Amino acid sequence: MAIEGIDLVKAAAFLGAGISMGLGAIGPGVGEGMVAAKACEAIGRNPQQAALLTRTMLVGQAVSESTGIYSLVIALLLLFVV
Amino acid sequence: MDIELQTLIKVAAYLGGGMAIGFGAIGAAVGEGHAAAQANRALSENPGISGDIVKTMLVGQAVAESAAIFALVIAILLLFLQVPAPTLLKAASLLGAGLCIGLGALGSGIGSGMPAAEACRGIARQPQLMGRMTTTMLVGSAVCQTPAILSMVVALMLMFINFGDAPIVKSVALFGAGLCMGLGAIGSGMGSGHPAGEACKGLARQPAAAGPLTANMLVGSAVSQTPAIFAMVVALMLMFLNFGDVPFNPAWAAFLGAALSTGLSAIGSGYGCGLAAGASCEGIARHPRNVGPLTTIMLVGQAVAQTPCIFGLLVSFILMFKAFPDTAALAPAMALLSAGLCMGFGGIGPGLGNGMTAEGAIRWVARQSEHASLLMRIMLVGQAVSQSTAIYAMVISLVLIFVI
Numbered sequence: 001m002a003i004e005g006i007d008l009v010k011a012a013a014f015l016g017a018g019i020s021m022g023l024g025a026i027g028p029g030v031g032e033g034m035v036a037a038k039a040c041e042a043i044g045r046n047p048q049q050a051a052l053l054t055r056t057m058l059v060g061q062a063v064s065e066s067t068g069i070y071s072l073v074i075a076l077l078l079l080f081v082v
Numbered sequence: 083m084d085i086e087l088q089t090l091i092k093v094a095a096y097l098g099g100g101m102a103i104g105f106g107a108i109g110a111a112v113g114e115g116h117a118a119a120q121a122n123r124a125l126s127e128n129p130g131i132s133g134d135i136v137k138t139m140l141v142g143q144a145v146a147e148s149a150a151i152f153a154l155v156i157a158i159l160l161l162f163l164q165v166p167a168p169t170l171l172k173a174a175s176l177l178g179a180g181l182c183i184g185l186g187a188l189g190s191g192i193g194s195g196m197p198a199a200e201a202c203r204g205i206a207r208q209p210q211l212m213g214r215m216t217t218t219m220l221v222g223s224a225v226c227q228t229p230a231i232l233s234m235v236v237a238l239m240l241m242f243i244n245f246g247d248a249p250i251v252k253s254v255a256l257f258g259a260g261l262c263m264g265l266g267a268i269g270s271g272m273g274s275g276h277p278a279g280e281a282c283k284g285l286a287r288q289p290a291a292a293g294p295l296t297a298n299m300l301v302g303s304a305v306s307q308t309p310a311i312f313a314m315v316v317a318l319m320l321m322f323l324n325f326g327d328v329p330f331n332p333a334w335a336a337f338l339g340a341a342l343s344t345g346l347s348a349i350g351s352g353y354g355c356g357l358a359a360g361a362s363c364e365g366i367a368r369h370p371r372n373v374g375p376l377t378t379i380m381l382v383g384q385a386v387a388q389t390p391c392i393f394g395l396l397v398s399f400i401l402m403f404k405a406f407p408d409t410a411a412l413a414p415a416m417a418l419l420s421a422g423l424c425m426g427f428g429g430i431g432p433g434l435g436n437g438m439t440a441e442g443a444i445r446w447v448a449r450q451s452e453h454a455s456l457l458m459r460i461m462l463v464g465q466a467v468s469q470s471t472a473i474y475a476m477v478i479s480l481v482l483i484f485v486i
Contacts, residue, residue, distance in 0.1 A: 014417040021424045036435070036464020044453060054463065061464070062467075068471040075424075
């Protein structure tokens with residue numbers, strides 16, 4: 001099997017895209033789960049503040065999500081642009 | 083370089099044997115260490131019944147040890163196996179068998195340590211419960227051992243079944259079967275330790291709730307086993323399906339990708355489901371009257387924690403059954419391997435995160451069951467957001483398979 005330069009580059013880009021999105025999804029998944037767990041505990045303790053706590057949870061998760069979105073962007077760049 | 087097949091078989095068997103006991107020894111040692119540490123703590127709390135505590139510790143450690151013994155048995159078999167008709171397929175399956183039991187014993191060893199540890203502490207608190215505590219501990223650790231047993235079954239199949247003269251690409255599928263089962267057993271083995279440990283702890287706290295506690299432990303750990311069973315399904319399909327005359331080049335990557343996708347994503351879901359089941363057992367011990375709402379929210383939380391693994395299974399099925407055209411280029415093959423890696427790793431975090439969210443919500447349903455519906459709603463919103471990265475990973479995998 002003869003491997004040409006362009007083929008090798010594309011192969012590396014595809015592999016990179018998968019690794020980028022795959023590993024990049026671990027952190028946000030765990031982080032957002034922790035945020036949600038603590039939000040549930042806080043709401044259990046003080047149900048009157050449910051609205052405020054849900055809002056804060058979503059804002060915190062959105063920030064934690066950002067690295068997942070970076071991974072997604074890099075994966076899409078590797079797949080379609082580079 | 084010209085290597086004879088008999089040499090290749092030896093290389094695969096020795097490498098597989100090393101990996102089997104190398105990885106397989108980690109989990110049992112960690113689990114037994116945890117049990118011994120908690121036994122020491124229990125001894126300092128109640129030195130008067132040191133005999134009972136040490137006995138419980140040794141019984142619990144013996145069960146945790148069994149995962150490592152499975153790995154040792156496979157390693158010894160691999161070292162002294164005689165292969166009369168060496169083929170490339172056999173070499174690949176021996177390597178896969180070693181990896182399968184090595185990784186598969188890791189989680190069960192750690193998991194079985196948890197009920198042993200909590201049983202020692204429970205006996206220190208309530209010495210009269212010795213008999214029931216030992217029973218609960220043994221049932222719980224037996225469930226923790228299931229993933230290791232499934233791995234051993236797959237490893238033995240890989241070693242002793244004759245796969246005949248299938249095309250060369252089948253050897254990748256056989257190696258993948260071992261890899262998938264081994265990886266997929268880690269999360270379920272570790273996860274099942276949580277409900278088993280919390281059930282032992284709960285028995286000491288609330289001996290009257292023994293019935294619902296055991297039932298909840300069994301239901302919760304049964305659900306935690308599903309990711310390992312998904313991995314076993316994919317492993318058996320890789321071993322026994324007749325893929326026909328598929329072209330070698332992209333097919334090898336598709337088989338490896340299918341193995342990695344389910345195997346890796348099962349780690350997060352298995353452990354996440356275990357966390358949810360553990361919190362539910364703890365809750366029942368604290369407030370036995372809330373068993374109904376607790377079981378409901380545990381099952382809902384576990385179902386959501388299971389989804390990343392189901393995405394992984396879906397990607398595996400697509401990779402196994404879609405017909406890929408023959409090619410000489412490297413890029414199409416790498417796209418398929420990468421799709422499996424992407425979904426596999428991408429499923430770990432969300433599976434774990436969803437389980438942690440469920441754990442938090444379940445804890446407070448136990449304390450304040452009148453707010454169960456509010457907590458369930460918040461849990462589902464939180465899990466949905468945590469799920470998003472698994473969905474990104476699935477999108478990228480599907481793009482890699484269908485678009486590129």
